[in-house]
Each structure stands twice: as structure tokens, then as C-alpha cells.
Amino acid sequence: MTTPPTPFRKGLRVESVTLVHTSGEMDTYAFNTAGLSVLSGVRNSSKTTTLKAIDYCLGNRDSPTEALKAAVADEYVEVSIELTLDGTPTEIRRSLQYGRQNKVVLDGDEFPVGEFSDRILHKLGWPILTIPKGIQATTATELTPLTFRSVLRHIYRNEDSWTQFADKEQEFLRRAVISYLLGFAPTRYSNHDFELAAAQRRLAQAQAAEREVHDSTDRAVAAVCENLHLPTPRSEQQVNSIRTDLRAELDAVVRQRSQLTSEVEQLVAGRRQEGDAGAVSHGYDATLSQQYEQATQNLTSTAETVAGLEQVLTAHMQSHNTVRAEIARMERLLVPHQATFAVL
Structure with missing residues (x-):
């Protein structure tokens, strides 16, 4: 006699639930694989515990006490479910022991519970999507993942769902889950509108920053020029022209200073020679002291002019560097936005 093949069972179907006691004993609840399973029994016969154990294995991120209640969390050390994903046998285990409560074991592979959604969606062949966090994609400011738990929460409703979840459910998430279940979410949530609106907001911010930089730069340059009694430049060419003029004037002052220094040194040397010859030569030039004093004054004045x-x-160079830095920063700001619109 030939055993009939097991029919292909599409989707996610729970076959059994197992709870492991601290003593090592196991309570296993198997379901009717032929069709719909109904849990029935007297009060305190673990109907709710069984459902909560299934929910906990399917990525519930609450603590065991919150997800299963304190009595169950203290009584058991592990819960697991046997299920089929599109006909493929799969096992999911969750430990209730401290230190491993945030882990999930999927077919022997342990990983953080935060990764469960993407892994189970991948095994099911369901799309992994992000959706705008708002009803209108063009006004939403961020994207949020459409997780497996979000979809499951709209399918599996326990008693607490109607008192703790239904009134807090957000409209954009409800619409996304309905689209997901109907199969057109990947098309609806391509997020092109969101990305275009985000790019437009970034462009507006960059343009505002550019205007602010230009205004602040103009004010800074005007203030520096006013303090230095210089004409206010309106372009980089004018800045370079003023810089050239200042450099030429400074070079002229340096040359004048060198010339005066040389003259003073010559006067001092001549006076020393006359002093050495005083015992032999007669006469005294009274103008030497006056010439020396005048040369010293000229040298001092020239030194002050050079310092000024x-x-x-220096102030001009600082302002010139500030202007160039601001221009370079604005060029860097403009390049990404040009690239963004080139992609769009």
C-alpha cells in the first residue's frame, strides 16, 4: 500500500508547540495538520499559554515575564514551535533563561531577536520593505521598516489587542499592512515620492545655507574693509588686486627701512672714525648728533609704518582665506544636490 504524498501547504503553518520545564520534562501540543485547529478546554488548561508561546517564538521582543506572565516564565526554561514555511519543516526556539532571552534559534542558527523579522520574511519569500512614516509620502520625514510583527499583529488578535493596540494603531501602518496582504505593497512603497520630497527639502536647506553663507561673508568682508579703510571688494579679482597693492606698498616700506638703516649705520661709522681721529684732527661737526637723531626718528617712524x-x-589675508573657505564650502554643498537631481 502506497502512502499518499503530503499535500503542499503554502505559507506559515504551526504544527506543534513545546514547553520545556525546569526539570527537563516537556509539554507538547500538536495540531491537526489536515485543516483548521481549534484550541478548547477547561479553565487553566494552557490554551492562552500555548498561543502566547507561539507569539513569543514568532519574534516577540518583550521579556518572558511580559510575554508569557511570571508563572509561566518561572515554570519553563524554553519554548519552541515546529512549523512549515511553504511546506518546508522549520523549528524556532526561544530560551527563557537570563542572558539568552533576546536570542532566537531558527533551525539551529542563533541570532538576536532584532534580526528575526528579516530572516523569517526571507524564508517565506515575502518582500522586505520600508514605508514612509506618515500617510502622505511627500510630507513624511523618515522611513520605517514594515516588519513581520507588524503584519502578524494585524492577523493574530488576542484579548489584549483590543484594549492595548487597536486604539494606538497608526493609519499609515494599517494601510501598509493591507497593501502588503493584498500583494501590491512593493509597487506602492517604491518610495520614489518620498525620496524626491526628501531631496527637495535637502536642496531648500542647502540653498538657505548658501544664502546665509553669502550674507555672512559679505558682512565679514565689509567689516574688515571698513576697519582697514579699504574699498569693499565685490569679487575675488578685486580682492586679489587689493592684495597686490598692499604687498607692493609693504615692499616699498621695507626698502625704505633698509635704506634708512644703511644711512644710520654709515653715520655711526663716520662718527666713530672722527672720534678715533680726534686726538690728531682739529674741529668738531656739531650736525652729526642732529643728523643721527633725525635718522633715528625716521627709522622709528618707518618701523611703525611697516608694523601697521x-x-x-595679516587681517586682509585672514579675510581673504575666510572668503575662499566659504566659497569652497558652498561648492561642496552644491555638488551632492546636483548629483542627487542627476540621479532623479
Whole structure:
């Protein structure tokens, strides 16, 4: 006699639930694989515990006490479910022991519970999507994952769902789950509108930043020029022209200073020679002291002029570098947005 083949069972179907006691004993509840299973029994016969154990294995991120109640969490050390994913046998286990409560074991592979959604969706062949966090994609400011738990929560409703979840359910998530179950969510949530709106917002922010940079730069340049009694430049060419003029004037002052220094040194050397020859030669030039004093004054004045021009040049160089830095920053800001619109 030939055994008839097991019919292909599409989707996710729970075959059995197992709860492991602290003593090592196991309570296993098998379901009718031929069709619909109905849990029935007297009060305190573990009907609710069985459903909560299934929900906990399917990625519930609450603690065992919150998900299964304290009495169950203290009585058992592990819960597991045997199920089929599109006809393929699969086992999911969750430990209730401290230190491993945030882990899921899927067919022997242990990983954090936060990764369960993507893994189970991948095994089921369901699309992994992100949706705008708002009813209108063009006004939403961020994307949020459409998780397996989000879909499951709209299918599996326990007693707490109507008192703790139904009134807090967000409309954008309800619409996304309905679209997901009907099969057109991948098309509806391609997120092109969201990305275009986000790019437009980034462009507006960059343009506002550009205007602010230009305004602040103009104010800074005007303030520097006013303090230095210079004409306000309106372009980089004008800045370079003023810089060239200042450099030429500073070079002229340096040359004048060198010339005066050389003259002073010559006067001092001549006076020393006359002093050495005083015992032999007769007469005394009374103008030497006056000439020396005048040369010293000229040298001091020239040194002050050079110092002032050096300060002017330093301030001008700082302002010039500030302007160039702002121009470079704006060019960097504009390039990503040009690239973004090129992609769009």
C-alpha cells in the first residue's frame, strides 16, 4: 500500500508547540495538520499559554515575564514551535533563561531577536520593505521598516489587542499592512515620492545655507574693509588686486627701512672714525648728533609704518582665506544636490 504524498501547504503553518520545564520534562501540543485547529478546554488548561508561546517564538521582543506572565516564565526554561514555511519543516526556539532571552534559534542558527523579522520574511519569500512614516509620502520625514510583527499583529488578535493596540494603531501602518496582504505593497512603497520630497527639502536647506553663507561673508568682508579703510571688494579679482597693492606698498616700506638703516649705520661709522681721529684732527661737526637723531626718528617712524602695514596685510589675508573657505564650502554643498537631481 502506497502512502499518499503530503499535500503542499503554502505559507506559515504551526504544527506543534513545546514547553520545556525546569526539570527537563516537556509539554507538547500538536495540531491537526489536515485543516483548521481549534484550541478548547477547561479553565487553566494552557490554551492562552500555548498561543502566547507561539507569539513569543514568532519574534516577540518583550521579556518572558511580559510575554508569557511570571508563572509561566518561572515554570519553563524554553519554548519552541515546529512549523512549515511553504511546506518546508522549520523549528524556532526561544530560551527563557537570563542572558539568552533576546536570542532566537531558527533551525539551529542563533541570532538576536532584532534580526528575526528579516530572516523569517526571507524564508517565506515575502518582500522586505520600508514605508514612509506618515500617510502622505511627500510630507513624511523618515522611513520605517514594515516588519513581520507588524503584519502578524494585524492577523493574530488576542484579548489584549483590543484594549492595548487597536486604539494606538497608526493609519499609515494599517494601510501598509493591507497593501502588503493584498500583494501590491512593493509597487506602492517604491518610495520614489518620498525620496524626491526628501531631496527637495535637502536642496531648500542647502540653498538657505548658501544664502546665509553669502550674507555672512559679505558682512565679514565689509567689516574688515571698513576697519582697514579699504574699498569693499565685490569679487575675488578685486580682492586679489587689493592684495597686490598692499604687498607692493609693504615692499616699498621695507626698502625704505633698509635704506634708512644703511644711512644710520654709515653715520655711526663716520662718527666713530672722527672720534678715533680726534686726538690728531682739529674741529668738531656739531650736525652729526642732529643728523643721527633725525635718522633715528625716521627709522622709528618707518618701523611703525611697516608694523601697521603688516597688521593690515595679516587681517586682509585672514579675510581673504575666510572668503575662499566659504566659497569652497558652498561648492561642496552644491555638488551632492546636483548629483542627487542627476540621479532623479
